[in-house]
Amino acid sequence: xxxxxxxxxxxxxxxxxxxxxxxxxxxxxxxxxxxxxxxxxxxxxxxxxxxxxxxxxxxxxxxxxxxxxxxxxxxxxxxxxxxxxxxxxx
Numbered sequence: 851x852x853x854x855x856x857x858x859x860x861x862x863x864x865x866x867x868x869x870x871x872x873x874x875x876x877x878x879x880x881x882x883x884x885x886x887x888x889x890x891x892x893x894x895x896x897x898x899x900x901x902x903x904x905x906x907x908x909x910x911x912x913x914x915x916x917x918x919x920x921x922x923x924x925x926x927x928x929x930x931x932x933x934x935x936x937x938x939x940x
Contacts, residue, residue: 853894862885884925890918891914895933907936910937
């Protein structure tokens with residue numbers, strides 16, 4: 851069994867320009883001002899290494915929560931991230 855902790859940050863700029871065929875006034879997702887922002891998330895995870903029954907298999911689970919968010923325009927805040935993976939090495 852192993853565990854991990856990490857921080858992940860991202861900065862995404864807004865979109866410059868717009869498509870004249872999109873109706874940004876009635877559709878918020880088509881408005882280029884509603885894109886981008888800053889985000890820092892903290893993650894904790896565990897990996898279980900199987901030795902006998904499922905030799906060379908690993909099960910990993912990682913959960914993350916945002917610790918800082920500053921989003922541009924109208925966007926949904928991130929609440930929780932859950933990553934899982936099953937791997938086999940040979």
